[in-house]
Amino acid sequence: MTLLATRGLSKQFAGLHAVEDVDFDLPKGQVRALIGPNGAGKTTFVGMLCGRIEPSAGTVRFDDHDISALPAHKRINLGMAYTFQITSVFANLTIAENVALAARRRLRGAEVESAVAEALAHVGLREPPDRAAGDLSYGHQRLLEIAMGLVQKPRLLILDEPTQGLADSEIEAFKALIRELSASATILLIEHNMAVVMETADRITVLNFGQVLAEGTPAEIRADRAVQAAYLGTG
Template sequence: MTLLSTRGLSKSFSGLRAVHEVDFDLPEGEVRALIGPNGAGKTTFVGMLCGRIEPSAGSVSFDGHDVTALPAHRRIRAGMAYTFQITSIFGRLTCHENVALAVRRRNGPLSDVTHALDRVGLADRAEQLAGDLSYGHQRLLEIAMGLAQKPRLLILDEPTQGLSDTEIDAFCALIRELKAETTILLIEHNMAVVMQTADRITVLNFGEILAEGDPDQIRADRTVQAAYLGTEDA
């Protein structure tokens, strides 16, 4: 079953084409990675999926329903959760309180707070102020907030940025574990993470889909190598 799809999704800013007529399908239960060079349109595309950016043209469907006109909070209620490229936490609240807000949003039990923090390795920091965490731990806290919502679709934008090698290994293990529970869209520059965790990969370039396939297909694709994998600029 296709959980998320777009048709002809486009966005221009003052005449500058950021995303152009993207047709995209994400089946339920899949881990999909979205990659591409800087300026490829990834953040704009995800913003339209989440409802934070209004498309210039095209449509977004989620769970068989057209959600193109729905605001972000309505999409969250429908089962989407996402983390931002720049962390979005409440710095003056504890880690426990941050996750509790996400749990209360869906009227879930507070026991889910401890479970979510434990899954990302922050159970021992539950009473620490979120603003005092390292940047990497703030990223993990935001993932815990997303998990606490028990979403049908979890969108993670640059989740490993600021994480140590050990934390990245734990993150990859978590993604493999979560695959049985939720569909994941992963926007990630760390290609080792992408190749380890993704079932399929979509490559954006100049606002259009350049290629799609499994990790082996994308690794061997010469157009992708030329546009992205063969450069250091991610």
């Protein structure tokens, strides 16, 4: 069953084709990686999926419903959660308060506190919960943001550069987390760390100049000469 699909999805900025005519299908339960060179259109594409960027043309469907005109907050209510390339935590709130804000989309009362603790433990963030989010390192702010996504129990979790700023040991823990989460959520992973991509993704979509260059299993993508020339640097 396809959970998320686009047809002819395009975005122009002042005549520049940032994303052009992208057809994309993400089956339920899959871990899909989206990769490509800087400027390939990945962030713009994800922005259109999330409802933060309005397409110039094309459609976005979620669970077989056309959501192309829905604002971002209504897409979240349908079961989409996402983290961004630039962290969007509330710096003046504590760690626990940040996650609690996200949890209250679906929970009330005492349920919130236990859900917050569970989400923080899940991502391996062991900082004191009453510490201000703005005092965290960049990498730990990324983990906090992932916890804010997880606590919503999303059907689709979109992660944009989640391992940026993480130590090697934290990246290993993140790969284990993705494997665990894939049992209950569909995951779209935008990531430059190719070890993470190759070890966690079921399939990979490669964007280049705003268009789909290739799609396949990690082994197929690694062997694709066009992808090697455009991105992997081995061609």
